[in-house]
Each structure stands twice: as structure tokens, then as C-alpha cells.
Amino acid sequence: MFTLGTYQVHFLTFWCFLKVKRKDRWRNGSKKKFQSQVDRETEFLDVQESDQKLNFKLKGPEGEIQQGTCRYLIGAGGAHSAVRKSLGLKFEGGDYNNEFMLGDVHVKSPQRMKGLHAFFTKEGILAFFPFDDSGNFRVIYGDFKNFDAAKKDLTLEELQFKVDQVGPKGIVLSDPSWLSRFRIHHRMAPCFQMGSIFLAGDAAHIHSPIGGQGMNTGIQDALSLCFKIYLNLRRGAPFELLKGYEQERLPIAKDVLRATDLATQFALSNSLSTRMVKKWLLPFLIEHTPLQKKMAETISQLAISRRDQKIRSNLKIQYP
Ligand SMILES: Cc1cc2nc3c(=O)[nH]c(=O)nc-3n(C[C@H](O)[C@H](O)[C@H](O)COP(=O)(O)OP(=O)(O)OC[C@H]3O[C@@H](n4cnc5c(N)ncnc54)[C@H](O)[C@@H]3O)c2cc1C
Incomplete structure (x- = not known):
């Protein structure tokens, strides 16, 4: 060796x-707390927009087709998102x-x-x-x-x-x-919103798990988007606010993809120069306090600020 x-x-x-088991416990707990309904073994098939309404199709547990309408739809079906596919959006990027x-x-x-x-x-x-x-x-x-x-x-x-x-x-x-x-892959949708349909989490962006950023980024997408939808539906905020979701989250996802791609290429490189950096420089740098602080802020995503601050303060609403 x-x-x-x-x-x-x-x-x-x-x-x-x-x-993973603990994440499932959280999911079930929050489902009870917020009285949301989860339809198990039900597959989203397709969505069409007409008369300012979204008409969606689902396949139930017995294979029965269910149809319905909604005002907003969030595609959060992971990397193979059927919502992203039904919008005809590419998932641009590559694989390692x-x-x-x-x-x-x-x-x-x-x-x-x-x-x-x-x-x-x-x-x-x-x-x-x-x-x-x-x-x-x-x-x-x-x-x-x-x-x-x-x-x-x-x-x-x-x-x-x-x-x-x-x-x-x-x-x-x-x-x-x-x-x-x-x-692992690094891919991203070219946009996170088309009309009243949104993409969040792995449906919008996937990247190397280096740095454990995937779930963090997805949760922050969900928080940003759901809060804006809440302001629009319950507090009379303009539809324009929802456009802020893509403006806010797309550059962040791009940065995460770029940073994790660089870190992954470095980690997976076996060239003499990267081996020397890993052996001699990295252990020294990682002990360096300002760099530790910068890395901790970046990885935890605590340095991210939200751009809808002004609208939120006009509506006198704080994040929950
Ligand atoms: C091996 C591995 C290790 C990882 N480790 C970490 C880590 O340490 N830290 C971290 O932050 N991230 C990690 N990630 C990334 C993290 O798992 C993902 O970023 C996160 O799970 C994405 O959540 P999501 O809800 O967007 O998508 P998913 O977790 O993929 O959930 C999508 C859900 O949608 C459902 N679904 C899909 N299609 C349909 C449909 N048509 N109709 C109805 N439902 C549908 C799926 O069944 C699934 O339940 C890791 C990923 C991998 C692969």
C-alpha cells in the first residue's frame, strides 16, 4: 500500500x-405536523397548461389514471424527474x-x-x-x-x-x-421555472456528493420556493416574486456544481502533481483557520443570502 x-x-x-432511516422519520413527522397528504405508489405522468390552469395526470396503485388541476406544480422527482421531461428540458452536463x-x-x-x-x-x-x-x-x-x-x-x-x-x-x-x-454525474436544467411549473432538488441539479451538498441544496430550494408560493397564495405577494426563485437558486446551483466538479476532479486525479498537493499542501492548508472558515461557510451554505428581502420586509414576514 x-x-x-x-x-x-x-x-x-x-x-x-x-x-437514511432518520431522514424518513423526519419526513413522516413533518407530514403529521403539517397535515399534508402523501399518495404512496402514485406516479406523476404528465402535465399540460391551458386556460391558466395546470392539468396533470397520475397513475394510482392499481394502475388507474387520475386527472386533476392545480395552480402550481413543483417537480421534485429526483434526477429522472418526469416533470422536467414533460417540460422537454435537457439535463445538461456529464458523468464521471x-x-x-x-x-x-x-x-x-x-x-x-x-x-x-x-x-x-x-x-x-x-x-x-x-x-x-x-x-x-x-x-x-x-x-x-x-x-x-x-x-x-x-x-x-x-x-x-x-x-x-x-x-x-x-x-x-x-x-x-x-x-x-x-x-456520479454533474447535470443541471437550463431553467428552474416554466410558467407555473418549478423544478427543485435533484430534478433541477445533480452533482458529485463530495462535500455533502446535494440534500442541503435541495432543502434550500424547497424552502425558498415554498415560502414564495405561500406569500403569493396567502399574503397577496405578486406572481413576480416567484420569478425570484430561479434568479436566486439557479446561480447557487451553478456554483455548487462548479465547486463540487473541481473538488471531484482534484480528488480523483492520480497525477504526480495532485498527489504531491494531496500529500504535502492539503494537510497544511486544511489547518489554516481563514481557509477552514471559508470552507465551512461554503459547505454549510450559511453564507447564502436571499434576494427577496425587500418584498418580505414590505409584507412584514419573517422566514418560519
Ligand atoms: C450515493 C449517494 C450519496 C449521497 N450522499 C449525500 C450526502 O451525504 N449528503 C447530501 O446532502 N446529499 C447526498 N446525496 C445526494 C442526496 O441524496 C440528494 O441530493 C437528495 O436525495 C435529493 O433529494 P430530492 O428529494 O430532490 O430527490 P430524491 O431523493 O431522488 O427523491 C425523489 C422522489 O421522487 C419520487 N419520484 C420520482 N419520479 C416520480 C414520479 N414520476 N411520480 C411520483 N414520484 C416520483 C422518487 O420515488 C423519490 O421518492 C447522495 C446521493 C447519492 C446517490
């Missing part, structure tokens, strides 16, 4: 990683060829593992992101080799093999709650 750099990153100590493995697992290590650990090796990159202080981690391995679509689902044994191969000695993985083999 040829380890290029091994270090602990201190600036992300406030970072919060949540397991590399294979990635992910495991939400328990990690037993001979050395104390606290905080985020990253290992750059000549085979690929290995990172451990802590969920808590009791040894539960998200383990991600990015291989310099190409993704092979014919490979079967990832097993714990395969992930353990990679950790043994490129990580520190003596680490034992167990109790997986999620295992996944995937490849």
Missing part, C-alpha cells in the same frame, strides 16, 4: 450526517467514469477515530464521515478505475476488502444499514 496522505480534518466538527462505493456501517478501529478521516492512495480515495461518537460512520471509497455497470450490488465483504487494501490496518466494518455502488 502506498498512502499519499492521512490526516484528520478538524474544521468539520459541526457537520451533521444523518442516516469512476466507481464509487458507499456504506453506512459501524467501524471498529485500533486507533481512536473521531472527526472526518480521508486517505488518498494510488488506487483511490477512502473517507470516513462520523454519524456520532459511537463508531457509526459513512464510509465512501472512490476508485480510480472505471465504473462497471455489470457488477452486482455492493457487499460488506467487498467494502471491507477495499478498506483493508487502501485504509489503515485493523479496521473492521459491521452492521451495514446502507450499502451502495454508484457512479
